[in-house]
Amino acid sequence: MKKIIVIIGLLVTTLNSCSDFIDEDNRSYGSAEQYFITAPGFESLVNTNYATLKDVYGGDPWLFEAGTDMYSEGRNQEPEGLAKYLTLSSASAGVDQLYRTCYSSIQQANKGLYYSTITEKASTLDTRIGELKFLRANAYFLLVQTYGGVPVVLENINTAVTSFDRNSAEEVYTQILKDLNEALPAVATGAYTGRVNKRAVQNLLAKVYLTRGYETFGTPADFTTAAALADQVINGQALAVSFDNVVKPGNEMNAETIFSVQFSIASNATGTTSLGSSQNYWFSSYLGAAAAGTPYPNRSYTLCPTVYALSLYEKGDKRWEGTFMNEIYSRYYDYYDVADKSGLKITDFYEPSWFTVDDRTTWNTANASRKANAATFRYHNWGTYSSAAASGGDYNLIPVRKFDDPKAPYSGATSMNFNTTPFTPATNRSSTRDFIISRLGETYLIAAEAYFKAGNSATALDRLNEVRKRAGGGVAGVIPVLTAIDINTILDERGRELLGEYHRWFDLKRTGTLVQRTVLYNPKVTSANAFNGQNGLLKILRPIPQAALDLNRSKNYPQNPAY
Structure with missing residues (x-):
């Protein structure tokens, strides 16, 4: 295969640090090349890989969450193509995000692996090589799920190359598994500290095998292997952390976190609204800075939970209050800043799906003294605050609180015009909370899906019901134990547990339910015809970005056939 590289801003040599242990600091050497062949220099280079x-x-978040059953457009505009499919093309806004960022990550990993062969030997060298292979595999996994076959680039390339070929999806999966299986015996085996460890590798391997099992080149053994790997990650560990503490700001390094992106206030100091995470920005309604207290990050009012997403939660499910701010105090962040909330006044209450008329009366009577102002207090009846009703005022949508960051600086008002070319994302990356990529609750659900696909429904139900037990406060039976399982049961449970956690589009695409469930539950995609593409094919894979096609001189790089 010819030497290949993608050149749409992918050659990145320096990135901002991710956390205190990820700092690139060259004080003693004249060039990066000289520095990287020293033990401290190579360590710095590996740290830069984490920064990608x-x-x-x-x-x-569009490539992760837009255009699914869980979210639809609210008061603000989503990228039209990714959210509604009808106009989706290679030039659509946001299509190139993972193509750019993942190849930047791959290029950094290739650089690290190249220097690993010539740098000073250190006791951590083999461990760091394993970490680099994990990071490269993770990037390729995101790419192959999103775009299908992509170029497999394994060389450290320092000069622009304008001709590259596509590998098949099967070849990309082969490379991913090769990297992960080589990383597994090399990485550290201890508890998670922010660096890749054995458990993180096993967890990603489980998800890769699960996903490959659905492909035409997958085999039933993929599901069996995925189930075994997921159980190795679980290793008897119960879901003992309450859901509220799993999503609590500042508690991201809890016992159930398997792998995360490490952020910190110090590493974001030079770009307080551009170097952090934007997860706190997208999944809620804008309530106004004055109403929420200071500091307060602007909310986008864009990705809004659908009626389906909100109706997933049952009476007794602790994930309802853990995911949504169903009571809003006069000062929003008093929820986090005030230990004793009994004296706090509330301005809004969002009624859950299970409330009856009697429940409504009972709540209003019991909480009459808590209402900030009887004349302006808003009681939101069930059915009045989903994405279908989110085009009105600031409080017409229930806020998603699980990504709140009380320490984030105000990011300022932003306007997004997705019709401009090129589209420039809004500057809203103000959160310094660690971004959790994988956690134990999802691993149980990976195991459930893998066992189900392997034909072992009994064990699949056991794994899924463990998640439901924790959702009921750790007490079995608070929410019903499920006795039957199918793929929709699994997807419903993933929706409850993982709302907004950058999994949903991949879940629907993997399970072959993207068209069916999006049309059924997303009010902005009402016909399967929206997915119709060229050549009688459906727009399931995203298109290869037009910029990559324009820069490529190879004739062996076709666009995905639906486009």
């Missing part, structure tokens, strides 16, 4: 995750996951 900030751009992969910290920016806009």
Whole structure:
């Protein structure tokens, strides 16, 4: 295969640090090349690899969450193509995000692996090589799920190359598995500290095998392997952290976190609204800075939960209050800043789906003294605050609180015009909360899906019901134990557990339910015809970005056939 590289801003040599242990600091050497062949220099280079995750996951969420059953456009505009499919093309806004950021990550990993062969030997060298291979595999996994076959680039390339060929999706999966299986015996085996460890590798391997099992080149053994790997990650660990503490700001390094992107206030000091994560920005309604207290990050009012997403939660499910701010205090962040909330006044209450008329009366009577102002207090009846009703005022949508960051600086008002070319993302990356990529609750659900696909429904139900037990406060039966399972049962549970956690589009695409469930539950995509593409094919894979096609001189790089 000819030497290849993607050149749409992918050659990145310096990135901002991810955390205190990820700092690139060259004080003693005249060039990066000289520095990287020293033990401290190579360590710095590996740390820079971790920093690439900030751009992969910290920016806009469209390729992860838009155009699904869980979210639809609210008061503000989503990228039309990615959200509604009908106009989706290679030039659509946001299509190139993962192509750019993942190849930047791959290029950095290739550089690190190149220097690993010539740098000073250190006791951590083999461990760092394993970490680099994990990071490269993670980037390729995102790419192959999103675009299908892409170029497999394994060389450290320092000069622009304008001709590259596509590898098949099967070849990309082969490379991903090769990297992860080589990383597995090399990385550290201890508890998670922010660096890739054995458990993180096993977890990603489980998800890769699960996803490959659905492909035409997958085999039933992929599901069996995925289930075994997921159980190795679980290793008898119960879901003992309450859901509220799993999503609590500042508690991202809890016992159930498997891998995350490390952010910190110090590393964002030079770009307080551009170097962090934007996850706190997208999944809620704008309430106004004055109403919320200071500091307060602007909310986008863009990705809004659908009626389906809100109706997933049952009475007794602790994930309802853990995911949504169903009571809003006069000062929004008093929820986090005030220990004793009994004296706080509330301005809004969002009624859950299970409330009856009697429940409504009971709540209003019991909480009469808590209402900030009887004349202006807003009681939001069930059915009045989903994405279908989110085009009105600031409080017409229930806020998603699980990504709140009370320490984030105000990011300022932004306007987004997705019709401009090139589209420039809004500057809203103000959160310094670690971005959790994988956690134990999802691993149980990976195991459930893998066992189900392997034909072992009984064990699949066991794994899924463990997630439901924790959702009921750790007490079995608070929410019903499920006795039957299918793919929709699994997707419903993933929706409850993982709302907004950058998995949903991949979940629907993997399971072959993207068209069916989006049309069924997304009010902005009402016909399967929106997915119709060229050559009688559906727009399931995203198109290869037009910029990559324009820069490529190879004739062996076709666009995805639906485009």
